[in-house]
Amino acid sequence: MIRALALLLLLAPAGLAHAQRSASPRAAALIRAGDALLRAGDRGSAIGYYREALQADPRSTRAYERLGDAYRGRGSHEDAREVYEAGLVRDPDAAPLWLGLARTLIEAGRPDDAARAVRSLLARDPEHREGLRLRADLARERGAWSEALTAYRALLAHAPSEEEAAELRRYEAALRLLARPLDPVSSPRACGPTSTPLRRALARCP
Numbered sequence: 001m002i003r004a005l006a007l008l009l010l011l012a013p014a015g016l017a018h019a020q021r022s023a024s025p026r027a028a029a030l031i032r033a034g035d036a037l038l039r040a041g042d043r044g045s046a047i048g049y050y051r052e053a054l055q056a057d058p059r060s061t062r063a064y065e066r067l068g069d070a071y072r073g074r075g076s077h078e079d080a081r082e083v084y085e086a087g088l089v090r091d092p093d094a095a096p097l098w099l100g101l102a103r104t105l106i107e108a109g110r111p112d113d114a115a116r117a118v119r120s121l122l123a124r125d126p127e128h129r130e131g132l133r134l135r136a137d138l139a140r141e142r143g144a145w146s147e148a149l150t151a152y153r154a155l156l157a158h159a160p161s162e163e164e165a166a167e168l169r170r171y172e173a174a175l176r177l178l179a180r181p182l183d184p185v186s187s188p189r190a191c192g193p194t195s196t197p198l199r200r201a202l203a204r205c206p
Contacts, residue, residue: 027057031066043074061087065096072100077108093124095131102134111138127158 034049050067053060064087071080084101087094098121105114115138121131136151156169 024057027053027060043070046070061091061094068100072104077104080104095121095128099130
């Protein structure tokens with residue numbers, strides 16, 4: 001059934017999309033009703049409202065996000081994946097859909113596919129904090145220390161608070177030890193005779 005819904009939304013003719021512009025308030029109202037049901041613990045009814053919202057406005061990124069999250073919340077990972085991907089066809093810059101897709105793939109035991117989704121998000125928004133943290137976590141779990149270190153450094157550069165900065169510095173310090181043989185900045189070879197000027201500058205060589 002979810003495949004049929006996604007296909008219907010993807011193939012909606014241009015005329016229908018134009019007609020639905022005035023239906024956006026209805027879609028917003030349906031989403032609010034779904035949110036209220038979800039807070040009350042009625043996930044099944046909430047899903048029904050989110051699907052109605054998508055039918056009312058097939059371009060609503062929020063409706064795709066809510067429906068995907070609701071499916072993911074009940075463990076319907078394949079349905080959630082299809083909803084997120086359908087939404088991304090219409091709005092490939094929607095960060096919440098990339099994050100939802102990545103988390104769904106992680107929960108479904110597909111970390112490599114999740115990492116690809118995160119990379120797609122960061123290609124569009126290189127400083128997206130949740131995306132960077134997810135990239136770091138995924139890299140750390142598979143032992144890609146240098147990639148994890150790169151992500152934590154990017155997070156540290158834009159840490160919103162000293163508390164978070166301190167946490168990120170602890171992670172960075174640990175990862176520098178793990179990534180030392182691989183990291184072009186912290187590697188012992190960074191200050192060697194064959195090192196480039198840029199590499200020496202980044203490593204603060206004497």
